Amino acid sequence: MSAARVGIVMGSESDLPVMRRCGEVLDEYAIPWELGVMSAHRAPETVRAYAGQAPGRGLRVLVAGAGAAAHLPGVLASLTTLPVIGVPLAGTPLQGFDALLSIVQMPPGVPVATVAVGEMGARNAGHLAAEILALSDPELAARVRARRDQVAGRVQLPEGFEP
Numbered sequence: 001m002s003a004a005r006v007g008i009v010m011g012s013e014s015d016l017p018v019m020r021r022c023g024e025v026l027d028e029y030a031i032p033w034e035l036g037v038m039s040a041h042r043a044p045e046t047v048r049a050y051a052g053q054a055p056g057r058g059l060r061v062l063v064a065g066a067g068a069a070a071h072l073p074g075v076l077a078s079l080t081t082l083p084v085i086g087v088p089l090a091g092t093p094l095q096g097f098d099a100l101l102s103i104v105q106m107p108p109g110v111p112v113a114t115v116a117v118g119e120m121g122a123r124n125a126g127h128l129a130a131e132i133l134a135l136s137d138p139e140l141a142a143r144v145r146a147r148r149d150q151v152a153g154r155v156q157l158p159e160g161f162e163p
């Protein structure tokens with residue numbers, strides 16, 4: 001089995017059902033990935049070690065899902081220059097709006113590429129990770145292009161209209 005190129009991490013096991021969707025998308029592109037649960041507030045030293053070792057372990061993109069105050073993506077981004085994609089998760093009475101604002105509002109200099117709340121975001125994190133990796137992988141770039149061409153076919157044109 002090849003070494004993981006994408007690390008999918010999340011703040012709690014309760015995030016797993018949603019974050020698994022990111023892995024499913026990466027599987028469609030045949031991108032090896034790994035998955036871990038680590039909390040920025042419950043186990044900050046584990047997060048520090050994971051970020052520090054990530055490049056040497058072959059990871060090229062990190063996807064971090066978190067709910068509530070949702071520190072995990074920003075903390076990871078502070079500890080590595082690998083691209084970090086943040087997935088805001090619902091689960092509190094604020095339904096993910098809290099996590100969305102927390103993750104998307106990173107001050108300049110330490111970016112987190114924030115995707116939509118919940119399952120839509122987890123899936124898009126997989127697609128975005130594929131596009132980032134495709135920049136240095138022509139075979140993957142062809143698979144990314146092929147999928148885009150495939151979804152472009154999902155249209156219904158009005159009668160008499162030719163694009």
Ligand code: RP5
Nearest residue numbers: 011012014066067068089091
């Ligand atoms: C965040 O708090 C996690 O990412 C999760 O979305 C939320 C609730 O965590 P648990 O109380 O289910 O462990 O840290």
